[in-house]
Amino acid sequence: xxxxxxxxxxxxxxxxxxxxxxxxxxxxxxxxxxxxxxxxxxxxxxxxxxxxxxxxxxxxxxxxxxxxxxxxxxxxxxxxxxxxxxxxxxxxxxxxxxxxxxxxxxxxxxxxxxxxxxxxxxxxxxxxxxxxxxxxxxxxxxxxxxxxxxxxxxxxxxxxxxxxxxxxxxxxxxxxxxxxxxxxxxxxxxxxxxxxxxxxxxxxxxxxxxxxxxxxxxxxxxxxxx
Amino acid sequence: xxxxxxxxxxxxxxxxxxxxxxxxxxxxxxxxxxxxxxxxxxxxxxxxxxxxxxxxxxxxxxxxxxxxxxxxxxxxxxxxxxxxxxxxxxxxxxxxxxxxxxxxxxxxxxxxxxxxxxxxxxxxxxxxxxxxxxxxxxxxxxxxxxxxxxxxxxxxxxxxxxxxxxxxxxxxxxxxxxxxxxxxxxxxxxxxxxxxxxxxxxxxxxxxxxxxxxxxxxxxxxx
Numbered sequence: 001x002x003x004x005x006x007x008x009x010x011x012x013x014x015x016x017x018x019x020x021x022x023x024x025x026x027x028x029x030x031x032x033x034x035x036x037x038x039x040x041x042x043x044x045x046x047x048x049x050x051x052x053x054x055x056x057x058x059x060x061x062x063x064x065x066x067x068x069x070x071x072x073x074x075x076x077x078x079x080x081x082x083x084x085x086x087x088x089x090x091x092x093x094x095x096x097x098x099x100x101x102x103x104x105x106x107x108x109x110x111x112x113x114x115x116x117x118x119x120x121x122x123x124x125x126x127x128x129x130x131x132x133x134x135x136x137x138x139x140x141x142x143x144x145x146x147x148x149x150x151x152x153x154x155x156x157x158x159x160x161x162x163x164x165x166x167x168x169x170x171x172x173x174x175x176x177x178x179x180x181x182x183x184x185x186x187x188x189x190x191x192x193x194x195x196x197x198x199x200x201x202x203x204x205x206x207x208x209x210x211x212x213x214x215x216x217x218x219x220x221x222x223x224x225x226x
Numbered sequence: 227x228x229x230x231x232x233x234x235x236x237x238x239x240x241x242x243x244x245x246x247x248x249x250x251x252x253x254x255x256x257x258x259x260x261x262x263x264x265x266x267x268x269x270x271x272x273x274x275x276x277x278x279x280x281x282x283x284x285x286x287x288x289x290x291x292x293x294x295x296x297x298x299x300x301x302x303x304x305x306x307x308x309x310x311x312x313x314x315x316x317x318x319x320x321x322x323x324x325x326x327x328x329x330x331x332x333x334x335x336x337x338x339x340x341x342x343x344x345x346x347x348x349x350x351x352x353x354x355x356x357x358x359x360x361x362x363x364x365x366x367x368x369x370x371x372x373x374x375x376x377x378x379x380x381x382x383x384x385x386x387x388x389x390x391x392x393x394x395x396x397x398x399x400x401x402x403x404x405x406x407x408x409x410x411x412x413x414x415x416x417x418x419x420x421x422x423x424x425x426x427x428x429x430x431x432x433x434x435x436x437x438x439x440x441x442x443x444x445x446x447x448x449x
Contacts (some may be wrong), residue, residue: 008312008314010312066436067429067433070430070436071425071428071432072390072393072428072431073392074397075393075421075424075425076425078404078407078408078421079421079422079425080419082411082421083417083418083419085417085418086415086418087232087418088232089231103259114360119293165297165298166297168297168300169297169299169394172397179297179299186307191311192303192304192307193304193309193311193312196303196304196307197304197308197412200296200301200304203295203388204291204292204295206240207294207295
């Protein structure tokens, strides 16, 4: 055992030698994460609004949130990329399959964030806007949403950290993202420890930066609300 | 090109239903063991974090940041391939996924326990100490029982998250339900049925546990 422990000699030089591959992968990861966050921000708001409609329409929104939150990204990807694609005879590319999966999962989370933010707005605001003669849509767009947005934004940005982390799973269907490039380099150099430690560090840095942004936004927006 | 030639054959799933249940059971118990370890690590870590000693609280803080910032998939291959490679300790694939879930989960449970502990009024601690209870007994009889009510609902949500995360285990060939579905897909080419079955089972499990957490939350709420 000790012999094995001492037998390993680290070779971190494989990392700089692979920098070009990792960089290419990182750009793909960032692109997928940004696309997914943009789509889920929009879809999440739509779902939240549907959810808040009383009656059967609201129930559809409720079911969407419950079911779409309940799957893991890996199961999403397998089901969409292999299952649905085969069933409807569609030749889906890995990147759209990954973005769709990330969007469906995270839009459900974001819908709940939007909903709690919208519900946190004092009903008096809405009543005041309506009694001033603003229509239902006008009230939402000009009065309710701008305030709810401020409450929701930090949590929405935090959700972005989950998207970045989850996006590593798209490597499994061949999207050439950061994780995929890393796995390729591991099989080339047989240096799993060096590569996986590095890639863990890269994901960690991305997550910490985004989380910092969220907490900074939170402090800033609360100052305006106070 | 769209070709509507897919023939649905649900017997692939119904004929092998016991195998799917057995696979789902693997996901479930691995998640339970990982969660139990995550709770143990999280509680100790939260006590360090709230100890007031910087030498203990700073490493604990960094630990949480790292565990929450590294993707589960990366953590899994890091432990299973990376750590095994340098130390010569070869974890079985079961051990690797359980350790991964415990580590990732502990990042979340630490924060939950910390919030629970700091929600208990300091006066409670002072009162217990002043009537002569030792520090350990103060925690055991006064602080932890009250913190417990606060931490149960978020811990339940963490468990649900770990259960979802556990489904990644088939990438290191743990024979869970996703592994089974992948194998059936490769041999029989019935991707829709098998992955729909897996998705369906996961949704049912997650909704069941979410409902349980919701009920616990209502019951434990301090009126």
